[in-house]
Amino acid sequence: MANSAKTNTPPTGVGLLGLGVVGSAVANAISQRHRSVDPAVSLNVVAAVVRDASRKRDVTIDSSAISTNLETVIANPEVGIVVELMGGVDPAFGYITSALKAGQHVVTANKEVMAKHGSELLATAAENNVCLYYEASVAGGIPIIGPLMNDLTANKIQSVRGIINGTTNFILTKMAHEGADFNDVLAEAQALGYAESDPTADVDGFDALYKISVLARLAFHTEVPVDVIHREGIREVHAKDFRYASELGYTIKLLAVAQANADSGLLARVHPALIPLDVPMASVNGVLNAVEVEGDLVGPLWFQGPGAGPNPTASAVMGDVLRIAKGATNDGGSSSVPESFAIASMSDHECQYYIRLTASDRPGVLASVARVLGDADISINSVLQKDTDTENGHADLVIMTHPALENNMQSAVRSIKELDTVLQLDSLLRVETYGDRS
Numbered sequence: 185m186a187n188s189a190k191t192n193t194p195p196t197g198v199g200l201l202g203l204g205v206v207g208s209a210v211a212n213a214i215s216q217r218h219r220s221v222d223p224a225v226s227l228n229v230v231a232a233v234v235r236d237a238s239r240k241r242d243v244t245i246d247s248s249a250i251s252t253n254l255e256t257v258i259a260n261p262e263v264g265i266v267v268e269l270m271g272g273v274d275p276a277f278g279y280i281t282s283a284l285k286a287g288q289h290v291v292t293a294n295k296e297v298m299a300k301h302g303s304e305l306l307a308t309a310a311e312n313n314v315c316l317y318y319e320a321s322v323a324g325g326i327p328i329i330g331p332l333m334n335d336l337t338a339n340k341i342q343s344v345r346g347i348i349n350g351t352t353n354f355i356l357t358k359m360a361h362e363g364a365d366f367n368d369v370l371a372e373a374q375a376l377g378y379a380e381s382d383p384t385a386d387v388d389g390f391d392a393l394y395k396i397s398v399l400a401r402l403a404f405h406t407e408v409p410v411d412v413i414h415r416e417g418i419r420e421v422h423a424k425d426f427r428y429a430s431e432l433g434y435t436i437k438l439l440a441v442a443q444a445n446a447d448s449g450l451l452a453r454v455h456p457a458l459i460p461l462d463v464p465m466a467s468v469n470g471v472l473n474a475v476e477v478e479g480d481l482v483g484p485l486w487f488q489g490p491g492a493g494p495n496p497t498a499s500a501v502m503g504d505v506l507r508i509a510k511g512a513t514n515d516g517g518s519s520s521v522p523e524s525f526a527i528a529s530m531s532d533h534e535c536q537y538y539i540r541l542t543a544s545d546r547p548g549v550l551a552s553v554a555r556v557l558g559d560a561d562i563s564i565n566s567v568l569q570k571d572t573d574t575e576n577g578h579a580d581l582v583i584m585t586h587p588a589l590e591n592n593m594q595s596a597v598r599s600i601k602e603l604d605t606v607l608q609l610d611s612l613l614r615v616e617t618y619g620d621r622s
């Protein structure tokens with residue numbers, strides 16, 4: 185067990201696992217500025233573990249403290265707080281577990297490990313009377329875990345809904361404002377360092393999925409395994425869809441949502457959605473993140489800010505580190521009465537849909553599509569016919585439906601694809617419901 189946990193003196197020695205983008209910012213915050221913010225606390229970086237110790241780094245800690253030797257951090261009696269900033273599950277999960285078992289407090293920014301193994305890690309922390317804090321794992325610099333864990337515990341949370349992936353929001357904002365295609369904007373995002381060379385985690389919705397899993401567990405006291413969360417990324421969103429959505433009064437964002445009620449249970453979903461242009465979420469642009477929380481006592485709350493970047497993320501990490509350095513202890517979790525929900529199925533989700541088809545430009549086409557939708561109990565709200573290609577006899581048909589069940593929509597989609605008047609079903613997007621309008 186680490187010394188400080190034995191003596192009950194708040195720990196001051198920090199061990200870093202990872203010294204990359206966030207790790208370097210955290211190391212610099214500890215060595216350069218935390219005393220000017222809080223003179224009562226005197227932290228120091230005892231050791232940092234990396235993959236390649238010979239790499240040149242822009243950090244103000246002594247190079248002799250940087251190594252590949254895990255033992256300089258885990259179970260080192262000088263280290264009371266382990267800050268895990270490596271990312272991924274393996275080896276982070278094992279390292280965090282070992283630190284907690286050794287009586288070291290842990291702070292992590294790792295959404296994937298907290299989504300996949302959070303309950304187990306939190307239980308290990310409780311068994312060992314140490315803290316496991318993870319504010320930076322969701323929405324970077326925005327304080328959202330702390331409010332859900334502390335300030336909002338008197339509420340029954342009804343929904344948590346957000347734009348929690350900055351890369352996709354940057355891409356979708358550019359597509360909306362410049363009419364650019366997905367692949368061109370992705371290449372630009374990669375050149376600017378906003379997207380990884382392998383963009384899968386962001387553009388296919390995994391990153392947002394991990395984050396909504398973490399938020400849903402906290403908000404609804406319910407385990408939401410990552411494989412029960414509905415996930416769609418943004419690769420299938422086209423420049424045309426922004427144009428048509430805007431004519432209809434909407435924009436398109438990648439939303440992560442967890443909503444619960446006693447009857448239907450808890451549904452978590454990540455997908456691109458049409459958002460009315462006059463709600464605040466529609467104006468969250470570029471790499472910004474935003475989270476909207478609705479509680480039964482407090483009503484709707486709105487959090488917005490930088491969802492990534494070295495300093496905003498270090499702000500969240502350091503907040504957790506300083507809480508521990510000021511004597512925070514593991515109190516066994518929140519004091520509210522846990523209410524656990526059954527997991528709802530996406531097939532029972534109800535919303536309006538936006539459908540874009542390439543269809544033959546001839547009489548009877550709309551009637552045939554309307555018949556298929558009607559047979560699936562779906563009625564049409566409005567129709568636009570656009571971009572008629574007289575030479576080839578094609579046109580874009582954009583249909584907005586009234587609210588319909590996902591299950592019915594998926595069966596209608598299968599039938600629409602079989603119609604000989606429909607050349608292609610190009611887009612199927614859900615419309616997010618806000619208040620009593622949609």
Ligand code: NAP
Nearest residue numbers: 202203204205206234235236269270271293294492493497
């Ligand atoms: P990064 O720049 O890739 O840094 C990762 C660090 O971990 C590097 O120093 C690397 O060592 C080290 N590392 C990786 N695997 C290791 C292993 N097996 N053993 C020892 N060291 C290992 O990542 P990052 O952007 O700082 O992200 C760190 C964490 O913060 C992730 O969980 C991420 O999701 C989270 N986060 C990041 C941001 C952001 O804006 N970047 C925002 C919020 C949350 P080398 O330097 O030797 O390669």
